[in-house]
Amino acid sequence: MPFLNLTIKELHNELVKKTVTPLMLVKEALLRIKADQTNAFITVMEEEALDLAKKLIEPEVDNVFWGIPFVIKDNISTKGIITTGGVKMLENYVPLFDATVVSILKKAKAIPIAKTSLDELGIGGYGINSYRGPTYNPYDLTKTHIIGGSSSGSASAVANAITPFALGSDTGDSICKPASYAGLVGLKPSWGLLSRFGLFSFNNTLDTLGFFTRSVYDAGLLLNLVAQKDELDGTNIKKEKEDYLRLIDDFEIKKTKVAIIKEIANDVIDKDVNTIFQKTIASFKNKGLKVDYVSLDMSLLNSLYPAYFILTSAEATSNNARLDGIKYGPSFKGETYEEIMFNVRNEGFSNFTKRKLLFGEYFLSKENKENTYVLAQKVRRLVVEGINKIFNEYDVIFLPATPTVAPLIKDVSSALKVKPSLAENYMMIANFGGFPSITVPIGFKDNLPFGGYLFTKQFNEAKLIQVAQLLEDISGYYNLSVRTKQK
């Protein structure tokens, strides 16, 4: 039986019955990694994973993560394991500590088996800007379609059923968008709920850790485990633990009010996506949910993309100033330390990242800051206030996750756009407001999957998971992967 095709919950049952062992799972996962054609992995932790698995003999009935293999986006620190951030400059960097989320999972005896590819330092939304090359969509054997980024390798690993879950990070849509293109559940919790200790900072005010799974229930299980107080992260909300799956079977879901932002929904012109989206709305209504179209100022929505561009460029420049090649980084010669630094940074960053940092330097300079960075922060407030007004009346907002299926690599460009697609660039709303969000697969077009997207007010994860479970039940795409592609 191909056990890795199972969800976390199902796999746990098999481990408890001893029909499979952690060692068998790790060996199977390593074989699948070797056969991977999507360029999803940067470092494989073969020896470490086998060693850990060999030590796990007696299953822990009450610990659903016991012996479950998983993969980690390569901007999340792993003690003693190279962590590159997807950037050439750090190709030999070995962290001295585990990120808190990794520590929690290791303590629960889950088994990390590989580090996954990403857009350089998390910058870029298509999964094509890693120093190791693009990550391909596993649903497309011709290697011509993106899977989306920046958490591209993590999405590919779970869609390819190499592991039942993966860690990722999300600054604008880096989990929720690839989840759509990969037919996965992608959960980005509220900002501050998960510790970010050990995550390479891209944009401190937007970055959030999260995960890919193949069921909504598994996402809830993960959240229940990793949402813990952490003294090591000053921005971690010290919230008491709660059961985020507690509403999943609650019949009160009939009282749920769902809003659809019509300006964004109307920007989706793909007929197949629209048909499934409308069918899903009809199903929500049939289940007794109240679904309404609401409106947001178009100029406010059009401001999302530039405001996000300014905020992320500025904070990326600030955060990556520390990459000086002195304390860590490759060895370069130079007559002065400034020359060494120049050589390291010049060779270590891609041109795309350099342009992004150049913008950031411009935004942060004394004479421009007020008219760019602070301006974007003001727009951010307007956006969040607009969304919070919707949340005063509605429990969740529901939209197509992406305007269509994964585009061709040749058709995407990371350069600043004159007129960006709203339907492709709205998910940063959730990052602006720290709102929890989730993608759930809802359909296929041309053998490529696409998702539906839900988000809700801060720290309302239990409600989000409840509605996401209903969405999964309606779509029927439970445990979707390239190996289990069926309804």
Added chain:
Amino acid sequence: MNEEQIIKLLKKLSFSLPKEQIDLFKNEFEILQKHLEMLNVLVKDKEIEPLVFPLEIEVSSMREDIPTKPLSQEEVLKNASNKEAGQIKIPKVL
């Protein structure tokens, strides 16, 4: 933005860009000006406090002041490419 201003910013960033990338940047910079115009219209004549973090509540916290074991010298130097006599080595500054 002219070439001279771009070079000045690049110097601060400690890297260079090939000419075609500078041209691309200039083009993106022109696009940005249009976007900025739009953002300015949105905030015009409004008193808006910038939103820095997504939460309005105090989120920064300090851990208890309990001594912990610091990194060893060996650990600190582990990722440095140039080291000598237990220290990170750089060219002479003075």
